[in-house]
Amino acid sequence: MVGVTKRFPGFTALEGLNLTIPSGSFFALLGPSGCGKTTTLRLVAGLEEPTAGRILIGGKDVTDTKSYRRPVNTVFQSYALFPHMSVLENVAFGLKRRGVRDAGARAHEALRLVQLDHLSARRPIQLSGGQQQRVALARAVVNRPAVLLLDEPLGALDLKLRREMQIELKQIQNEVGLTFLHVTHDQEEAMTMADTVAVMNRGEIEQLGAPEELYELPKTAFVANFLGRSNLLTGPVVASKGDTIVVDVAGTKIEVPKARAQRHAGHVTIGVRPEKLLLHVSKPQPAAGVNVLGPGRVIDVSFTGVSTDYLIDVPGIGTMSLFAQNMVFGPVVQTGSEVWVAWTVDHGFGLSDGPSSDVSTASDTPTETDD
Numbered sequence: 001m002v003g004v005t006k007r008f009p010g011f012t013a014l015e016g017l018n019l020t021i022p023s024g025s026f027f028a029l030l031g032p033s034g035c036g037k038t039t040t041l042r043l044v045a046g047l048e049e050p051t052a053g054r055i056l057i058g059g060k061d062v063t064d065t066k067s068y069r070r071p072v073n074t075v076f077q078s079y080a081l082f083p084h085m086s087v088l089e090n091v092a093f094g095l096k097r098r099g100v101r102d103a104g105a106r107a108h109e110a111l112r113l114v115q116l117d118h119l120s121a122r123r124p125i126q127l128s129g130g131q132q133q134r135v136a137l138a139r140a141v142v143n144r145p146a147v148l149l150l151d152e153p154l155g156a157l158d159l160k161l162r163r164e165m166q167i168e169l170k171q172i173q174n175e176v177g178l179t180f181l182h183v184t185h186d187q188e189e190a191m192t193m194a195d196t197v198a199v200m201n202r203g204e205i206e207q208l209g210a211p212e213e214l215y216e217l218p219k220t221a222f223v224a225n226f227l228g229r230s231n232l233l234t235g236p237v238v239a240s241k242g243d244t245i246v247v248d249v250a251g252t253k254i255e256v257p258k259a260r261a262q263r264h265a266g267h268v269t270i271g272v273r274p275e276k277l278l279l280h281v282s283k284p285q286p287a288a289g290v291n292v293l294g295p296g297r298v299i300d301v302s303f304t305g306v307s308t309d310y311l312i313d314v315p316g317i318g319t320m321s322l323f324a325q326n327m328v329f330g331p332v333v334q335t336g337s338e339v340w341v342a343w344t345v346d347h348g349f350g351l352s353d354g355p356s357s358d359v360s361t362a363s364d365t366p367t368e369t370d371d
Contacts, residue, residue, distance in 0.1 A: 001017055001018060001019040001020075001040070001043070001044070001053065001054070001055055001056075002018060002053055002054045002055075002056065003016050003017070003018060003052065003053040003054070004016070004017045004018075004019075004040075004043060004050045004052070004053030004054070004055065005017070005050065005051045005052040005053055006036075006039055006043060006048060006050055006051050007051045012203060013036045013039040013203055014036050014039055014040065014043075014050075014203045014204075015203050015204065016052075016053070017036075017040065017053070017203070017204070017205070019040070019198065019205065021147075021179060021181060021196075022179075022195075022196070023058070023179055024177050024178070024179055025179060025180070025195045025196060026170065026173045026180045026182065026193055026194050026195045026196075027179070027180065027181050027182065027194060027195065027196050027197075027198070028182045028183075028184060028189075028190040028193065028194035028196070028197045028198070029041065029181070029182070029183045029184070029198050029200055030184060030185070030186075030187060030190040030197050030198065030199050030200065030226075030227075031185065031199060031200035031201060031226070032185055032201075032226070033185065035200040035201050035202060035203065036200055036202070036203040036204075037183045037184075037185075037200050038151065038183055040183075040200075041074075041149050041151055041181065041183045043055060044057075044072060044147065044149060044181065045067055045070070045072055045074055045149055046062070046065060046066060046067030046068075046069075046070045046072070047067055050063065057070065057071060057072070057146050057147060058071070058146050071145050071146035071147065072145050072146065072147045072148070072149055073094075073139075073140035073141075073143050073145040073148055073149065074140065074148075074149040074150075074151060075133075075136050075137055075140050075148065075149070075150050075151065075153045076136070076151050076152075076153070077151060077152040077153060077154075077155045079124070079132045079133060079135070079136045080136065081124040081132060081135060081136060081139075082124070083123065083124055083125060084123075085123070085124075086120065086121050086122065086123060087111065087116065087119055087120050087121070087122050087123070087124065087127070087135050088104070088107050088108070088111065088120035088121065090124065090135055090139055091107040091110055091111060091120075091135065091138045091139045091142055092104055092106070092107035092142075093139070094139065094142070094143050095107065095142060095143070106142055107120075107138075107142055108120065109142075110138040110139070110141050110142035111135075111138050113138060113141065113172060113175065113176070114134040114135070114137055114138045114141075114168075114172065115134070116131060116134055116135060116138065119131065129157055129158075129161070130157055130161045130164070130165060133153060133154070133157065133165060134165075134168075136153075137153070137169070137172065141172070141176055141178065144176075144178070145178065146178075146179065147178070147179045147180075147181055148178050148179065148180050148181070149181050149183075150169075150180060150181065150182040150183065150184075151183050152183060152184055152185070153165075153169075153182075154166065154169075154184075154186075154189060155184075155186075162189070163192075166189055166192045166193050167192075169193055170192070170193045173193075182194060187226065187227050187228065190211065191211035191214075191215065191227070194211060195210070196208065196209065196210060197209065197210070197211050197214055199214060199222075199223050199226060199227065201222050201226075206219075206220055206222050206223050207219050207220065207223045214227055215227050215228060215273075216349070217260060217349055218230070218271070218349065218351065219262055219351065219352050220351055220352060220353050221269065221351055221353055221354060221355055224271050224349075224351065228273065229273070229274050229321055230271045230272070230273060230274075231271060231272050231273070231274065231277070231320045231321060232269050232270070232271045232351070232355040233247070233249045233254065233269070233270050233271065233272075233317060233355075234249070234267065234268070234269045234270075234354070234355050235247045235248045235249040235250070235254070235267070235268070235270075236248055236266065236267050236268075237263075237264065237265050237266060237267075237268055238253070239253075240258075240264070241255065243257055243258055243259070244256060244257050244258060244345060245258055245261060245264050245268075245350070247268060247270055249270075249293070249317065250314075250315075250316035250317050251316065252292075252293055254270060254291050254293075254348070255289075255291060255345045255348070256270045256345065256348040256349065256350050257345065257346055257348070260346075260348065260349045260350060261349065261350025262350050262351055262352035263350060263351075263352060264350075268350055268351070269350070269351045269353065269354055269355045270348055270349065270350045270351070271348065271349050271350075271351065272291075272343050272347055272348050272349070273347070274309070274320075274321040274322050274323040275307070275323040276343045276344070276347040277320070277322040277323075277341045277342070277343050278341065278342045278343065279310065279322055279324055279332060279333065279339055279340075279341060280292075280294070280339060280340040280341070280342060281332075281333060281337065281338075281339055281340075282340070283295070283340050284340060284342055289344060289345045289346070290342055290343070290344060290345065291342060291343055291344075291345055291348065292340055292341070292342045293314055293317065293320070293340065293341050293342075294314060294339060294340030294341060295314075295338050295339065295340055296312040296313055296314035296315070296317075296320065296338070296339055296340070296341065297312065297313050297336065297337070297338060297339075298310055298311070298312055298333055298334065298335050298336060298337045298339055299311050299312065299313045299319070299335065300335060301331045301333075301334065301335055303326075303331070305326070306325065306326065307323045307324055307325050307326055308323070308324050308326055308331050308332070309321065309322070309323055310322045310323075310324065310331075310333070310339075312339060312341060314341075320341060322341055
């Protein structure tokens with residue numbers, strides 16, 4: 001996509017969007033409702049026309065090409081299977097309409113890919129939700145499109161099945177080697193499956209990169225708070241020590257690696273993920289390469305299974321979130337306990353903007369049913 005703008009009456013969904021998706025990759029557009037991700041997918045599919053800009057697939061300009069003539073297929077959340085046809089007939093439908101001679105054989109091959117060939121004679125109503133989604137995937141893959149568009153394809157599935165399908169989708173993408181463009185608001189889904197994630201906000205790409213990069217080194221407060229949870233601290237840079245900067249956070253000196261900070265001077269916002277924090281019931285001894293904040297007071301303890309989530313009120317700073325892996329039965333400390341938090345300097349990061357955690361977006365358009 002080159003300089004793509006899409007305007008609706010009274011609303012601009014995309015403004016000058018430039019986006020390149022590598023061939024053969026699993027690419028995810030991630031963002032909250034109204035950010036423009038579904039509009040982007042619909043533009044690629046040819047279901048919407050851009051107000052300005054160009055759309056190229058495989059180097060060919062398809063901006064003015066009708067949707068049915070584009071080398072794309074879409075898998076929707078609603079499956080969109082023909083109820084009066086068998087599973088095999090659903091998968092072979094597009095091939096037969098194009099006059100492909102071995103449509104049946106290719107449909108069986110696609111069903112084997114999603115491990116459903118043994119159910120080829122059944123009707124969609126006789127299948128579970130996960131099986132219907134796999135049939136929809138087989139129907140799209142069988143056409144070998146240049147780009148397979150996935151529009152919130154797992155949103156209707158329960159949590160366990162959704163996680164199983166995440167793994168299966170990634171395996172299928174690796175096997176067939178197609179380019180997958182996946183639209184989702186589910187951060188875990190995007191990070192689990194995609195090679196590259198583009199985080200969208202208000203019609204623009206806020207940050208693009210590998211899932212690990214976006215999580216470990218968010219550049220903005222929006223990305224830091226949308227991809228998981230972050231503790232954000234603000235203060236002036238008061239010193240520079242070799243490979244780190246020193247930030248005064250409510251009277252406490254906090255170090256951040258220069259290589260992990262977007263700005264090295266002035267008033268900055270730094271962050272650390274909750275799982276990187278260590279909980280101490282007494283003030284830890286100063287140590288090189290370790291930041292310490294406290295004392296604070298535990299104001300909430302939530303058991304989540306794998307970990308316990310502690311909310312800690314630190315005077316002059318606010319509430320900090322800490323995830324502690326459950327290595328023993330029950331919480332380590334109770335509500336009201338006095339604690340300190342510490343983390344390795346190398347686990348911190350510095351943002352390019354301020355600490356705002358607002359992920360609200362502009363009003364949606366009627367054309368974006370789930371975005």
